[in-house]
Amino acid sequence: MSLSTTAASPESRAHVVLEIEGMTCASCVARVEKRLERLEGVSASVNLATESARVDYPREVDTGALVAAVREAGYDAHVRQHSGRPVPEAHEHGAGHVHDVEDRPGATPLLTRLIVSALLAVPVVVLGMVPAWQFSGWQWVSLVLATPVVLWGGWPFHRATFANARHGAMTMDTLITLGTGAAYLWSVWALVFGTAGHLGMRHEGGLFAPVHDPSSLVYFEVTAAVTVFLLLGRVIEQRSKRRAGAAVRALMELSARDVELQDGRRVPIEQLRVGDAFVVRPGEKVATDGRVVSGRAAVDESMITGEAVPVDVDAGASVTGGTIATDGRLVVEATSIGDGTRLARLARLVEDAQAGKSRVQRLADRISAVFVPVVIALAVVTLLGWLIVGGFSGASIASGFTAAVAVVIIACPCALGLATPIAILVGTGRGAQLGVLITGPEALEAADRIDTVVLDKTGTVTEGAMAVTAVTSVGDADGDDVAHVIGSLEHASEHPLARAVAALAAQPSAVTDFAGRAGLGVTGVVDGHRVFAGRPAFVADTLGAQLDADTLAAVAAAERRGATAVVAGWDDRVRAVIAVADTVRPDSAATVAALEALGLDVVLLTGDNAGAAHAVAEAVGIRRVIAGVLPEGKVAEIDRLHADGRRVAMVGDGINDAAALASADLGIAMGSGTDAAMHASDIAITGQGLAPVLTAIRLSRRTMRIIRGNLFWAFAYNVAALPLAAFGLLNPMIAGAAMAFSSVFVVLNSLRLRTTR
Structure with a gap:
């Protein structure tokens, strides 16, 4: 009698993904599963589409025995690493890997x-x-x-x-x-x-x-x-x-190749150890998960959280490997390396989701x-x-x-x-003409069955780029003067918010005596005026006084709309509050209405804050909003919808969406997105806007008919x-x-x- 997999403690069990070669039909899947599950305590889920098997097994069972079992069923196998490279561990057990004839070096494709x-x-x-x-x-x-x-x-x-x-x-x-x-x-x-x-x-x-x-x-x-x-x-x-294995590789390629230690030595990332202190300069990737020891910077975490606004970090804050310091210098102590990092865990989420798709x-x-x-x-x-x-x-x-x-x-x-x-050849060819890339029959079958469409916010419903959405003058300040003076000052900064504000000045003046505090604000001299711009706390500290009621009201109004408020002025007076936010795509509202007309429920799922999420949802007509969700949480929300009997399409564009795209019944990646999101998806959008998502679903359904x-x-x-x-x-x-x-x-x-x- 086999050992019950539910009775064993989690610590006594492990799981692995096997690459299976030689399967051609559903009977092959059943044969591999049956042979693997003959081993004591082993349970397996074999996926024909990804040519892989997710195997849960007792730790005392050697992976070489799993590979041998697959070979006994008439197929070849090897263990997949999270990087997507094969592991040669099976050789010592006499179950070495034999490549498929069509993939061997020198073989005919x-x-x-x-x-x-x-x-x-x-x-x-x-x-x-x-x-x-x-x-x-x-x-x-x-x-x-x-x-x-x-x-x-x-x-x-x-x-x-x-x-x-x-x-x-x-x-x-x-x-x-x-x-x-x-x-x-x-x-x-x-x-x-x-x-x-x-x-x-x-x-x-x-x-x-x-x-x-x-x-x-x-x-x-x-x-x-x-x-x-x-x-x-x-x-x-x-x-x-x-295409199936490319998502994991794209995730792992985000990792830094090397790292500068605090003593000035630059070493390969493989030599970094937990507890080592390393330096992150402006524009560089954070080498691995860690805790900030000193310094201050705005860190772009959009590939993890989906938020377009960089996060300000200083001593004591946690940072994630693969994110980018947009300004400022940080000294970070490594807390996790290799497979223990958050990026590696995301890779495993994508890997498990792909291996666990319905056969x-x-x-x-x-x-x-x-x-x-x-x-x-x-x-x-x-x-x-x-x-x-x-x-x-x-x-x-x-x-x-x-x-x-x-x-x-x-x-x-x-x-x-x-x-x-x-039919796939013609349908996918037509899709390519319409800006829709369909990966194969699995995507078509899934699109034909979905009843719920989950939309990411940043880069999907919105443009994914920061822009000025409102300028509120304070006191008697002239709007044209505000645009020119504050826009000129921000031209000297590299911060993403600053670049949005800099666009206000069509012909910026020169800036002298420029200074900034990473993630807080900047000061400088423009046309003889001492100019400042930044977060409310920074401006209050710069002026040495509390902000007046009109300024605070304008800040509150901007934040209620989900925007970031930049308080700016010159000569020790606040002149304006500038609202900066991600802008909604022009076709998003019409696309949402058309999706609902097809009988689909539309949900907004985002890592952004609730204020920004509800503002965007209201603008495009989405009634259900789930905000403040990290990548792991997005997968959990998809699973929750599955538990309610829903068949879900996920639309996203970022690294933070990759696991959810793979976990959904149908993953649709926006063309502006990352390689990991594109590889984890079933359908990729190359056209502009959200409308191609509607085209993708219509085309997929007709192709299935x-x-x-x-x-x-x-x-x-x-x-x-x-x-x-x-x-x-x-x-x-x-x-x-x-x-x-x-x-x-x-x-x-x-x-x-x-x-x-």
Whole structure:
């Protein structure tokens, strides 16, 4: 009996993410999970989309045993580090990692197989399907051209078939190998031992009539076309899968490469230890999590919190590795390094969320789980039936084998295999034209089911850049004078708030005697006036007096709107209160209204303060707001919505959104966002504004409708044609043509997506 995973204490258990190689369908997922869970106390969740397994296991179980278990199931595996690099720990246990054939150094990529096979297949198909172009000996030319397509081009499918056969399993690859193999071997037999090689033109039977001379028929065009079409589908699928691990790598690349210690030495980040003091200069990354020992600076934490306004830190404050000091110099004592840092924990959140996504049971694979063995059995029954009825004569053997081949060929899942990738190819191509990048079928399926859209604020609903939203004059100050004088002063500062205020001065005057206190405010001389600007406390300290009622009222009004208040003036008098805030995108309100019109609930989820969040929500018409949430909290909020039975799309742009994007049913990353957010998402927006989010959902839903139609037609065609083939009423030549027509139908149906707006 296995040890209960719930009974063990958390300290006695560990978890790891395994990269799994060689899975092609849902049955592979089940087989890997079953084999891993045979180990004592192990539970596993295998994800076909990310080709990974999240395994929880007792600490006494060695990871080498986990890798060995996967290999015993017929697949290869290695342990994923949080940096995305493989760990060589399994070698000492004799369970070393073997790369997939398509990924080994020197191996042939699928794309190369596709291109070469397509070039060879085109003349084969033309010769086989256009009688007017057939010449004496054309069958031998077809044999020469089709052989590398079937054997070399189709090797990934055949290799998967053989691997699954060793474990008693049949998949879509099995039917591909049987169909192309049977057609190819029959064609070679007909050419070498039959009459096909002696004919200048193909001997044709009736459209729905038994073939009188089966040995005159060759089907090289069928084998070549099927191989090329299915290679195309596999290439599209492979491109989608390879994006999965990029999110974690993008997160870890935020870490500093080296660090300056307090004694002046600059060393690689790997040499930093807990307790070491290091220096952070203006514009530099904070090397690792730590506590400020001395200094003061404004730290840009937007990649962690999502807030556009930098956070002021001084002695005693905590800072996070990967954030940036925008001004000021800090001395920081390292409190966490390596896997213990907050950035590493965020990487693990993304990693776990990706590995824990619901397993994709693609409809074609579910059909093939029953369809493949049924077709094989039907082909065998067809052959035996013809032999029994015909008395095992030469004619009955030829006719029976011809009918059996027709059964396998008509069932060969060309249209079934194309149904999804061709629609995805057209849909994603149209999406790219509209500024929407869709990663694959998982994103489409998720978009079709969502009922709740969660929007990040900064950089998603808003522009993600600070701007002056209001200037309130105090006393008799002239607005033009305020804009010129205060804007000129702020031109000398590098602080993000200062850059927003600096835009007020179209032709700034020179600044002399400039001085500043990091994160608080600045002073200087402009046009002979002693000018100041900064936070209310800084200005009060500069003037040596309390601010008057009008100034405090203007400050309070700005903060109620979610803006940061900059108090400014000159010659010892406050002249204005300048409100600086992130501005709402012009199309946000209309997009929110359109999303709700689709029946979707819209939620604003942000790390920003409640005042700013509610101000933005009111401006765009969002009724539900969740504010002040850190990255870990965003994942928790997504999980809470899941617990309520909601299917959630998360829209965001920052590092702080990456884990939530991966955890949601559908992750949509804004084009202005970070690499980590883009890689963790299912859909990436490259266009401007929030409107492409609406386009993405509409396009995804229509693409899924097309895919369902394609799958229905492909399956219905097989069901209708199989009996005709079994009774000898459909010769293999016409079976191949019918199969090709089903593929054409799927392609034409998919092309309707090009009209989506």
